[in-house]
Amino acid sequence: MARINPLMREDMDDEQAEAFDEVAARGGRLGGPNGIYIRVPELFHLNQEMGDYLRANHLNPRLRQLAAIVAVRRWNGAYAWGAQTRDALNAGIPTDIIDAVNARETPDLDDADDRVVYDAAVELADTGALSDASFEAAKAQLGFNTLLDLIATVGFYAAVSMTVSVFEVEPRAEFPSILAP
Numbered sequence: 633m634a635r636i637n638p639l640m641r642e643d644m645d646d647e648q649a650e651a652f653d654e655v656a657a658r659g660g661r662l663g664g665p666n667g668i669y670i671r672v673p674e675l676f677h678l679n680q681e682m683g684d685y686l687r688a689n690h691l692n693p694r695l696r697q698l699a700a701i702v703a704v705r706r707w708n709g710a711y712a713w714g715a716q717t718r719d720a721l722n723a724g725i726p727t728d729i730i731d732a733v734n735a736r737e738t739p740d741l742d743d744a745d746d747r748v749v750y751d752a753a754v755e756l757a758d759t760g761a762l763s764d765a766s767f768e769a770a771k772a773q774l775g776f777n778t779l780l781d782l783i784a785t786v787g788f789y790a791a792v793s794m795t796v797s798v799f800e801v802e803p804r805a806e807f808p809s810i811l812a813p
Contacts, residue, residue, distance in 0.1 A: 634799060634800045634801060634802055635798070635799050635800045636668065636799050637667075638663075638667025638668065638670075638801070639667060639668075639670050639671055644670065647673050648670050648671065648673055648676075650673075651670060651673035651676050651677060652670055652676075655676070655677075655680055660680050660684075661680065661683060663804065664711050664712065664715060664792070664796060664801055664804075665679070665711075665712075665792050665795040665796050665799075665801065666679065666680075667801070668795055668796075668799050668801065669795070682784075682788055683788070685784075686781070686784060686785050686788055689781040689784075689785075690774075690775070690777045690778040690780075690781045691749075691778055691781045691782060691785060693719075693723040693724075694723045694724050694725060694746070695745060695746070695749045695778075695782070696723070696781075696785055697716065697719050697720040697723040697725055698720070698725060698729075698746060698749050698750055698753065699749055699752075699753040699782055699785045699786050699789070700716045700719070700720070700785060700789045701713070701716050701717060701720050701725075701730060701733050702733055702750060702753035702754055702757055702786070703753060703756075703757050703785070703786045703787075703788075703789035703790045703793065704716050704789050704792070704793045705733050705734060705736070705811070706754075706757035706758065706790070706793075707757070707789075707790050707793035707794055707797065708793065708797060708811060709789075709792060709793025709794070709795075709796045709797050710796065710797070710801075710802075710803050710811060711796040711801040711802065711803045711804070712789065712792050712793045712796050713734075713803075713810075713811055714803040714804065715803075715804070716789070717730050717734075728740070729741070734810075734811065734812045735812045736812070738750075744773060745773060745774065748769060748770050748773040748774060749770075749774070749782060751766065751769075751770075752766055752769075752770045752779075752782060752786075753782065753785075753786050756782075756783060756786040756787075757786055757790065762783075767779075770782065
């Protein structure tokens with residue numbers, strides 16, 4: 633049971649309704665944590681802008697989704713796990729990799745980019761930082777801008793996961809969340 637129900641359009645004040653309508657008109661994301669963020673329209677807009685940037689930055693969709701599922705799993709965001717694993721499958725991440733992340737096991741990653749993104753995302757999610765060796769390895773493999781986008785992606789999905797966990801946002805039926813114990 634959610635701690636707070638997502639704010640419905642008919643219950644919004646004028647500022648909330650205006651922000652909601654603007655994002656809905658452009659096909660933005662309205663579910664999950666956004667049903668909470670809309671209570672503070674400035675936060676709702678910033679979250680939309682950051683999400684839009686992260687979906688079109690230097691990380692290709694596969695790498696972005698790999699980083700996202702690592703961050704979401706670390707912070708146990710049930711709603712976010714369902715949504716991001718669906719997107720990870722759509723980005724071409726095989727089920728065995730998703731299952732390994734869910735089980736908190738190191739997946740078998742043959743691609744050098746996948747490996748460095750996974751390793752950096754785990755270290756970021758677990759410690760909030762990168763060691764000098766990890767930073768240099770990721771920068772050498774990905775380049776500075778892609779590394780910076782990787783760091784932003786892990787941080788964004790950690791915040792999303794915390795939001796859906798704190799407010800107990802229920803996973804949607806079309807992408808159920810099954811987090812391993």
